Amino acid sequence: MFEIHYQTRETCLSDFYKDAYGIRPGANMYPKWMTGSEIEKEYSYLSSVAMQAASREKEMELEARIEYEVHIQKLQEKFGIDEATAIRWDMDAEGFVYHHQQDLEHFLYNKGLGFADIREMVKDIMKLLNLPVWTDEWLEECAA
Numbered sequence: 724m725f726e727i728h729y730q731t732r733e734t735c736l737s738d739f740y741k742d743a744y745g746i747r748p749g750a751n752m753y754p755k756w757m758t759g760s761e762i763e764k765e766y767s768y769l770s771s772v773a774m775q776a777a778s779r780e781k782e783m784e785l786e787a788r789i790e791y792e793v794h795i796q797k798l799q800e801k802f803g804i805d806e807a808t809a810i811r812w813d814m815d816a817e818g819f820v821y822h823h824q825q826d827l828e829h830f831l832y833n834k835g836l837g838f839a840d841i842r843e844m845v846k847d848i849m850k851l852l853n854l855p856v857w858t859d860e861w862l863e864e865c866a867a
Contacts, residue, residue, distance in 0.1 A: 736765060743772035780837075787835030807851050821854055 733753055740748040753765070798809035814821075819830050824845060831841045849856065 784837030
């Protein structure tokens with residue numbers, strides 16, 4: 724019974740640590756002899772670090788989206804082109820090749836955008852650029 728409890732506690736601490744720092748802790752980072760109050764302190768500390776990390780990540784994602792949108796606007800203004808052409812030029816400059824929707828998701832992810840923004844922007848960009856939607860029928864046509 725104690726071994727199961729310890730494994731559960733260790734798993735939870737490992738999960739919290741990963742949420743806070745992005746990596747798993749070392750194998751023996753949390754000793755078996757930690758008291759309940761020590762574990763609670765560690766949970767509390769890791770929780771606050773994880774919340775700070777999540778907040779920083781959201782800020783960085785927002786900055787990345789603004790930076791991308793400003794970049795596209797500057798291309799439009801500088802060269803007198805529409806949004807679709809500016810996006811195509813940006814993709815072309817980075818060697819982007821579209822095979823299916825995941826390629827576009829990866830392109831935007833590499834720009835530092837968050838998953839919620841990517842989901843929204845992929846739909847808009849696919850419609851704006853008239854990109855084909857990845858379906859079984861489309862894959863069969865490509866294979867033929």
